[in-house]
Amino acid sequence: MEEKYFEISAENLKKFVDGIIADNFEVIAPIDKDGETFYGKLGKFEEANLDILLPKMSYKEFLLPKTETLLEYSFSGVDTEIKDGLEAVVGANEKRVIFGGRPCDAAAGPIMEKVFNWDYKDEFFNERFKNLTIVSIACEKPDNYCFCTEMQLSPESSYGSDILLKKAGDKYFAIVTSEKGLNLVKPYISLFKETAKDKVPADKDWKKLFEIERTKSFLDKNFEHNYFQDRFLSCIGCGVCTYTCPTCHCFDIQDEGNLKEGRRIRNWDSCQFGIFTLHTSGHNPRVTQGDRYRQRLMHKFKIYSEKFDKYLCVGCGRCSRNCPEDIDIKEVAKDLADMA
Amino acid sequence: MANTKTDEKLQKIAKDLLESGEVSLVIGYAKGSNPQRMRPLFITKPEEADKLSFNHHAVQDLAVFLKKPEVKKFGKIGIVVKGCDEKAVNALIQEYQLSRENIKIIGVECNGVIRQNLADKGETGVSESTVYDKCLICEEHTPVLYDFLVESEEPKLNLSGSVKPYAKIEELESMSADEKNAFWAKEFDKCIKCYACRQACPLCYCSRCIVEKNMPQWIDTNSEETGNAQWNLIRAYHLSGRCIGCGECERACPVNIPLMLINEKMARDINNMFGYKSGLDINAKPVFGVFSESDFNDFIK
Amino acid sequence: MEDKDVKKEEHGAPKISGDNSNDPRIIAFVCNWCTYSGADLAGTSRMKYSDNVRVIKLPCTGRIDPLFIVEAFKKGAKGVLVSGCHPGDCHYTSGNYHSRRKYATFRDLLGYLGVDLDRVEFSWVSASEGNKWVSIINEFTDKIKSLPGKSTDIFTKK
Numbered sequence: 001m002e003e004k005y006f007e008i009s010a011e012n013l014k015k016f017v018d019g020i021i022a023d024n025f026e027v028i029a030p031i032d033k034d035g036e037t038f039y040g041k042l043g044k045f046e047e048a049n050l051d052i053l054l055p056k057m058s059y060k061e062f063l064l065p066k067t068e069t070l071l072e073y074s075f076s077g078v079d080t081e082i083k084d085g086l087e088a089v090v091g092a093n094e095k096r097v098i099f100g101g102r103p104c105d106a107a108a109g110p111i112m113e114k115v116f117n118w119d120y121k122d123e124f125f126n127e128r129f130k131n132l133t134i135v136s137i138a139c140e141k142p143d144n145y146c147f148c149t150e151m152q153l154s155p156e157s158s159y160g161s162d163i164l165l166k167k168a169g170d171k172y173f174a175i176v177t178s179e180k181g182l183n184l185v186k187p188y189i190s191l192f193k194e195t196a197k198d199k200v201p202a203d204k205d206w207k208k209l210f211e212i213e214r215t216k217s218f219l220d221k222n223f224e225h226n227y228f229q230d231r232f233l234s235c236i237g238c239g240v241c242t243y244t245c246p247t248c249h250c251f252d253i254q255d256e257g258n259l260k261e262g263r264r265i266r267n268w269d270s271c272q273f274g275i276f277t278l279h280t281s282g283h284n285p286r287v288t289q290g291d292r293y294r295q296r297l298m299h300k301f302k303i304y305s306e307k308f309d310k311y312l313c314v315g316c317g318r319c320s321r322n323c324p325e326d327i328d329i330k331e332v333a334k335d336l337a338d339m340a
Numbered sequence: 341m342a343n344t345k346t347d348e349k350l351q352k353i354a355k356d357l358l359e360s361g362e363v364s365l366v367i368g369y370a371k372g373s374n375p376q377r378m379r380p381l382f383i384t385k386p387e388e389a390d391k392l393s394f395n396h397h398a399v400q401d402l403a404v405f406l407k408k409p410e411v412k413k414f415g416k417i418g419i420v421v422k423g424c425d426e427k428a429v430n431a432l433i434q435e436y437q438l439s440r441e442n443i444k445i446i447g448v449e450c451n452g453v454i455r456q457n458l459a460d461k462g463e464t465g466v467s468e469s470t471v472y473d474k475c476l477i478c479e480e481h482t483p484v485l486y487d488f489l490v491e492s493e494e495p496k497l498n499l500s501g502s503v504k505p506y507a508k509i510e511e512l513e514s515m516s517a518d519e520k521n522a523f524w525a526k527e528f529d530k531c532i533k534c535y536a537c538r539q540a541c542p543l544c545y546c547s548r549c550i551v552e553k554n555m556p557q558w559i560d561t562n563s564e565e566t567g568n569a570q571w572n573l574i575r576a577y578h579l580s581g582r583c584i585g586c587g588e589c590e591r592a593c594p595v596n597i598p599l600m601l602i603n604e605k606m607a608r609d610i611n612n613m614f615g616y617k618s619g620l621d622i623n624a625k626p627v628f629g630v631f632s633e634s635d636f637n638d639f640i641k
Numbered sequence: 642m643e644d645k646d647v648k649k650e651e652h653g654a655p656k657i658s659g660d661n662s663n664d665p666r667i668i669a670f671v672c673n674w675c676t677y678s679g680a681d682l683a684g685t686s687r688m689k690y691s692d693n694v695r696v697i698k699l700p701c702t703g704r705i706d707p708l709f710i711v712e713a714f715k716k717g718a719k720g721v722l723v724s725g726c727h728p729g730d731c732h733y734t735s736g737n738y739h740s741r742r743k744y745a746t747f748r749d750l751l752g753y754l755g756v757d758l759d760r761v762e763f764s765w766v767s768a769s770e771g772n773k774w775v776s777i778i779n780e781f782t783d784k785i786k787s788l789p790g791k792s793t794d795i796f797t798k799k
Contacts, residue, residue, distance in 0.1 A: 034596055036457065057594060066532050066563035144374060233411065234380040236404055238536035240594045254561045267533065267561055275552055288410050324540050324592040325400060326372045326379035512753065521755025558708050570711060573754060577707060580746045609749050614742065631738035633728065636745050641764035641777060
């Protein structure tokens with residue numbers, strides 16, 4: 001679909017959001033909770049905090065829940081009944097809008113979609129992604145942890161957003177990029193004023209601190225380099241980077257239950273955990289934390305791009321901000337680029 | 341950032357230790373990713389010592405690294421510790437995870453560290469409203485045990501009494517079971533089972549954690565009511581009588597579960613019941629390794 | 642286990658009751674040398690007591706990990722009893738002294754997190770105290786039956 005451009009006043013934006021909440025969309029937006037901001041269900045527009053840079057966690061849980069039931073079984077003594085977990089997802093048909101996220105978070109959706117439709121179509125992911133409409137707000141002031149520009153996106157990118165809002169004084173320009181976005185706007189079209197592309201303020205000239213291709217070329221040739229073992233002595237393998245990351249998607253399948261009944265679930269997992277690659281033989285190919293963090297860098301900045309033409313990182317900087325031991329992945333990526 | 345006297349003293353101690361070969365690794369703090377952050381630094385050569393620093397942003401408990409096999413293999417280690425962190429070193433020695441001869445304790449006097457979430461927003465002032473609750477009740481501003489001591493240049497924390505640390509604990513104690521249940525159910529609902537609390541804790545050093553046992557699976561792995569509550573309960577129990585109150589678990593938690601409300605409460609109750617505080621004396625026996633014939637018995641029929 | 646406990650399903654697999662507050666399942670972890678013998682004495686003396694309880698025998702209360710209590714609740718127990726030798730009488734000398742500290746701590750923690758402490762009980766029952774065993778079981782079972790239907794929610798799915 002060709003992009004459509006609109007203007008909307010701040011007041012009308014409020015009406016729009018309150019309107020879609022009333023229309024039974026589940027609207028997820030940044031909400032303050034105990035002094036920090038997380039994505040949460042919006043009751044009304046006022047509850048959203050649109051001034052902060054980013055909520056602490058990504059909204060990945062709405063595409064890939066922390067725990068997802070894949071199937072349930074029950075054994076009556078003679079027959080086994082199996083219920084596909086997908087039925088519940090399809091049946092719930094939860095129409096959601098992520099409102100007020102940033103371009104980095106939005107980009108994570110299409111990036112993850114590639115691996116979830118690669119050698120196997122993950123219908124759980126696809127169903128949720130299909131029901132998600134993303135309305136992002138462009139960034140005006142990234143902080144020193146952000147590096148979306150280096151990750152070939154930008155604070156004003158519309159990649160992954162169905163609607164991108166750009167603030168301009170007391171109004172917003174809305175760039176609608178998809179049918180989904182247009183369908184969301186249509187019932188409230190009176191609040192929007194259609195406009196032309198040249199009226200929308202041009203993107204600023206965002207500068208890069210390093211070239212991600214150089215980071216990749218270092219990773220291509222330096223698997224055994226000491227940098228990984230030395231630099232990540234301070235990593236405690238807590239997994240916070242993985243869990244707060246919008247693009248990390250590794251999961252662990254577990255079974256819960258007994259002879260009579262039970263279920264198979266998948267939980268979020270992290271390659272930073274010590275037992276992530278522990279074999280039943282007892283051998284662990286990634287036995288030091290340096291090995292494990294190197295894997296993270298490889299997956300994000302080399303392997304994924306070789307398979308899917310996109311880096312598995314949107315440069316949101318959450319891993320750096322949330323790391324208890326202050327490991328800054330932007331610094332690391334720059335170090336690798338400098339050493340290439 | 342110019343070197344302070346504290347920094348210079350630290351750097352000299354580390355340099356001497358590495359030069360003489362008394363240690364092969366020094367773990368300390370260095371400037372972090374922004375001016376209000378410090379981060380752990382690992383140095384093996386004397387000339388690297390000039391990167392060491394310490395100030396009121398040094399929040400990390402460096403004792404957490406002593407459980408890592410990659411760090412243990414250095415053998416003799418020098419470690420920069422605040423009073424709270426030093427208690428973790430003591431507790432590790434008490435539990436035979438570390439021998440006293442293999443560790444050179446470089447104690448620093450600390451008068452409070454600023455909460456990292458405030459520091460990230462620009463806070464640089466140390467006061468009772470900007471530091472962690474643990475600092476307000478701290479009795480180890482000077483570490484109880486050390487091989488070297490670096491005095492602080494910062495003024496002592498002014499406690500007016502208007503900020504009540506861990507006030508929520510008393511509030512919870514006075515609630516009914518249903519109210520407590522509701523409070524904790526809401527908090528544990530946030531848990532994402534990242535186990536950052538465990539990883540950040542210097543005393544969670546089991547090479548195979550109980551959650552990783554699956555024959556039988558004692559603790560559900562799911563990130564729902566059952567798995568979350570079971571995990572947080574068992575971790576709190578395994579820490580009872582051992583936790584030294586560094587608060588790293590709460591700081592590392594990405595969803596802000598107030599874990600210290602449990603750990604501090606249990607530490608107080610253990611002290612009341614058995615007269616024991618963890619990490620103060622390397623010769624003391626761990627509280628569950630011993631017993632008294634007159635232990636609290638009233639709850640048993 | 643009496644017949645009324647075992648309801649036969651259509652296809653012949655027995656379904657054990659205990660899932661509801663009218664007929665709660667109670668698990669008792671007991672030590673082999675004192676309490677189990679005491680329970681045995683109650684049995685050989687033909688003393689009657691509530692049959693909701695299922696006894697799990699371990700060598701000593703010192704072996705009874707609080708995780709067992711959690712596991713019992715996870716599996717649907719409505720009440721858990723832990724019982725062993727009186728202090729000073731432990732067959733292994735000091736097992737019960739150690740467990741006394743552990744239980745005091747665990748009970749404190751459970752209570753703080755909002756678990757109904759009426760559902761967890763600890764006792765010392767010696768090999769000769771058959772009637773103490775009977776009265777503990779009967780009182781505990783009655784108490785559990787009288788508690789409102791809400792279970793120890795933090796261990797089981799709502």
